[in-house]
Amino acid sequence: MPKKLGKYIEEGVIYHAFSDQSGVTFYSTVSNEVFVAAVSENNLHAAFHLKNEFTVDVSNVVSALVNQGFVKTEWH
Amino acid sequence: MALSSFVLNTHPFSFRVSTDIEQIVESVKLLYCDAVEWDSRISLPSYEIEIKHASLARKLFKPQSQFFCDQREPFLPMPIDKCLAMFEWGLNWVVSAHEFRHVILHSAVLAKGDKAVLFPAPPGSGKSTLTSWLSHNGWRLLSDEMALMTPNTTQVTPFVRPICLKNNAIALAKEWFPDGRFSHISPNTHKGDVIHLSPPQVSWHERFNTAEVVAIVYPQYSTGTFCDIYELTKAEAFSTLTANAFNYGVLGGTGFTTLTNLVEKCQTFEVKYNNLEELQSFLENDVL
Known part of the structure; x- marks a missing residue:
């Protein structure tokens, strides 16, 4: 798992990788916001490796996923 | 009065x-x-x-x-x-x-015995027509409108109410169930003409009994499609399920784990159909 994503998850994200390997989904407790991304694990790796500057912030995670076109559903 | x-x-x-x-x-x-x-x-x-x-x-x-x-x-x-x-x-x-004791999904719920199937769908997908058909053909209705999921389980609690039928479905239902208990028509609502149909007695009598969800089926009535069935990936099913959740955001982590648990333990399908008997046969022979 990318290092910065690992840090983000440690600080307040519940995630679930689906058993059929069809994707990963997240729920953020950092700012009490809810967002869901259903993406493949490989694509998720690619998204965060491409991001050079990354802080532990919900909006950064969301925008990284949105920019890469991986977010299927998102709301706040 | x-x-x-x-x-x-x-x-x-x-x-x-x-x-x-x-x-x-x-x-x-x-x-x-x-x-x-x-x-x-x-x-x-x-x-x-x-x-x-x-x-x-x-x-x-x-x-x-x-x-x-x-x-x-x-x-x-x-x-x-x-x-x-x-x-x-x-x-x-x-x-x-x-209501925040349950995770609420916008979904019809029907069961055979204690095995239930969720039918989450937006308005216009034929959900209520399907509900009325199944509930009068050997299934028991738990709800036409909302699934009350006990958090972190696959247990669904019935909330039995009349079935809301709209527009073309009204004539169909009256033809199928001539002895059905229909209300008067509420005309020209924002959903069109609306009528309410009472489910059969068995659904009322069983309204205190919970059931276990074994499958999630996304129905879509399609005039030109006899009965096409697609198995969904867990990620696709989850994404669609969250879009049909009423209080998911309020329940936060509990809602999240309930829905991921539900998707993991259930079969998930999308069905496009114009033949209710074929869909019923699929549900009874391949899903339950």
Whole structure:
């Protein structure tokens, strides 16, 4: 798992990788916001490796996923 | 008419209803069977509901009805000929806005024995038509409108109410179930013409019994498609399921884990169909 994503998850994200390997989904407790991304694990790796500057912030995670076109559903 | 008062014991919620509209009293008698307690003093209801004529002037000129929940009026008044639709939709709103013990999904729920199938779908997908068909053909109805999921389990609690049919489905249902208990039509609502159909007695009698969800089926009525079935990935099923969740954001982590658990333990399908018998056969032979 990318290092910065690992840090983000440690600080307040519940995630679930689906058993059929069809994707990963997240729920953020950092700012009490809810967002869901259903993406493949490989694509998720690619998204965060491409991001050079990354802080532990919900909006950064969301925008990284949105920019890469991986977010299927998102709301706040 | 004088003010009538009764309790609807629609497990797990009950509503004490006060009304001066005769059409509401007659419709409730017809649609709710033994879930109505006419002595409203004998039980403590979850919610106090009032549906009544608007002002005296409005009784004479373009009559309207008003809906109140615990003395608050959440909606604008509606013409009196739509009072039953307002009442039913009002009860839906009351539960979806106030209930946080369950994760609530916008979904029909039907069961055979204690095995239930969720049918989450947006309006216009044929969900209620499918619900009316299955509930009159050997399945028991748990809900036409919302699935009440016990957090972190696959257990669903029934919330049996009349089935809301719209537009073309009205004539179809009257043809299929000539002995069905239908309300009058609420004409020209924002959903078109609307009628309510009481589910068969077995659904009312079993309304206290929970069931285990074994499958999630996203139905889509399609005129030109006999019955096409697609198995969904867990990620696709989850994404669609969250879009149909009422209180998922409020319940936060509990809602999240409930839905991921549900998707993991269930088969998930999308079905496009125009033949209800074929769909029923698929459900009974391949899903349950």
